[in-house]
Amino acid sequence: QVDASSPVAQIDALNGTFGKHDGKRASHAKGFCAQGDFTPAAKLDTFVKSPLFSQKKMDATVRFSIGGGNPGASDKSRSVRGLGARISGGGETYDLVLISEPVFFASTPESFVSFLQARVPDPATKKPDPAKVAAHNAKYPEAKNQPALLASHPAPYSYATTPYYSTNAFIFKAANKTEQHARIVVEPAAGTRYLTEQEEQSLPDLFLENELNSRLAAATAEFTIYAQLPAPGDSLTDSSQPWQGSQRVALGKLRVLNVAPQSTCDGLVFMPVTLPSGITPSDDSILKARAPAYAVSLGRRSN
Ligand code: HEM
Numbered sequence: 215q216v217d218a219s220s221p222v223a224q225i226d227a228l229n230g231t232f233g234k235h236d237g238k239r240a241s242h243a244k245g246f247c248a249q250g251d252f253t254p255a256a257k258l259d260t261f262v263k264s265p266l267f268s269q270k271k272m273d274a275t276v277r278f279s280i281g282g283g284n285p286g287a288s289d290k291s292r293s294v295r296g297l298g299a300r301i302s303g304g305g306e307t308y309d310l311v312l313i314s315e316p317v318f319f320a321s322t323p324e325s326f327v328s329f330l331q332a333r334v335p336d337p338a339t340k341k342p343d344p345a346k347v348a349a350h351n352a353k354y355p356e357a358k359n360q361p362a363l364l365a366s367h368p369a370p371y372s373y374a375t376t377p378y379y380s381t382n383a384f385i386f387k388a389a390n391k392t393e394q395h396a397r398i399v400v401e402p403a404a405g406t407r408y409l410t411e412q413e414e415q416s417l418p419d420l421f422l423e424n425e426l427n428s429r430l431a432a433a434t435a436e437f438t439i440y441a442q443l444p445a446p447g448d449s450l451t452d453s454s455q456p457w458q459g460s461q462r463v464a465l466g467k468l469r470v471l472n473v474a475p476q477s478t479c480d481g482l483v484f485m486p487v488t489l490p491s492g493i494t495p496s497d498d499s500i501l502k503a504r505a506p507a508y509a510v511s512l513g514r515r516s517n
Pocket residue numbers: 224225228238239240241242245277278279295296297298311312313318322323326379380381382453482483484500503504507508511512515
């Protein structure tokens with residue numbers, strides 16, 4: 215029996231399902247780096263106060279990725295897309311580490327490790343054993359939420375045409391010390407666009423980087439970053455559950471200007487708990503597990 219709360223067990227589970235790939239991240243192994251900037255919304259003090267949000271415009275280092283530890287994953291695969299962004303200013307750093315669906319596939323580290331173990335490819339079929347996946351789903355019913363969303367639409371047409379979500383909640387502190395939980399939601403200015411069925415068949419497995427390069431030759435790719443407030447009853451600690459809350463506070467605009475060399479992001483690890491003053495982690499066991507696991511992944515890929 216593995217202790218699922220240990221970061222090593224979580225990385226072993228990722229490596230066990232996706233294989234170990236030299237120099238690659240244990241999850242979100244396939245991706246590329248970009249540069250941009252972030253402009254905070256005006257007068258945020260009534261929601262969140264920090265030196266970072268008082269800046270005019272700051273540089274942002276961005277990484278776009280495909281969820282999972284397979285560096286050869288197809289850009290057409292119906293898995294999550296990732297957005298990592300590091301914004302620095304006012305002596306502070308804010309890492310946003312987001313996925314393209316509003317819920318995560320596990321509510322606890324135990325469920326995370328079990329989800330992956332149930333998907334270790336069967337040596338005969340090279341695919342997960344459906345019986346093991348069914349057994350996992352019976353024990354952890356929340357595991358069906360994210361796969362159901364992923365199955366309901368094709369993969370994004372572009373990294374610039376999908377929303378991104380923190381799924382974990384954070385606590386935002388206003389100038390008057392009022393605290394509120396919120397999740398991060400990022401909306402693309404270009405609107406949401408998924409592949410058509412025809413594009414799903416005709417496009418090659420590698421197109422997202424070219425697509426973004428061509429897009430950025432003509433214009434910047436823009437996103438608005440929001441804090442989504444919970445409706446009564448929305449879980450503050452379980453990222454596998456969708457939120458009903460419709461109220462949002464705009465935190466600012468993220469612009470992506472150009473694709474950057476791979477090396478820009480190789481030595482970098484986006485940490486979900488690298489936050490400006492005014493934002494603190496919620497009491498979510500998944501959020502608490504992330505930073506130690508990311509550090510183990512960084513250690514393994516830096517060797
Ligand atoms: C227990 C829960 C989780 C574990 C163990 C985990 C594990 C990992 C690991 C090991 C990496 C690679 C780190 C590196 O080497 O730089 C990673 C990357 C990433 N994770 Fe997670 N993760 C978890 C939950 C989440 C959640 C809830 C989200 C977002 C909703 C998320 C989004 C991402 C993204 C976007 C990246 C890629 C960052 C980059 O481009 O460098 N993960 N995760």
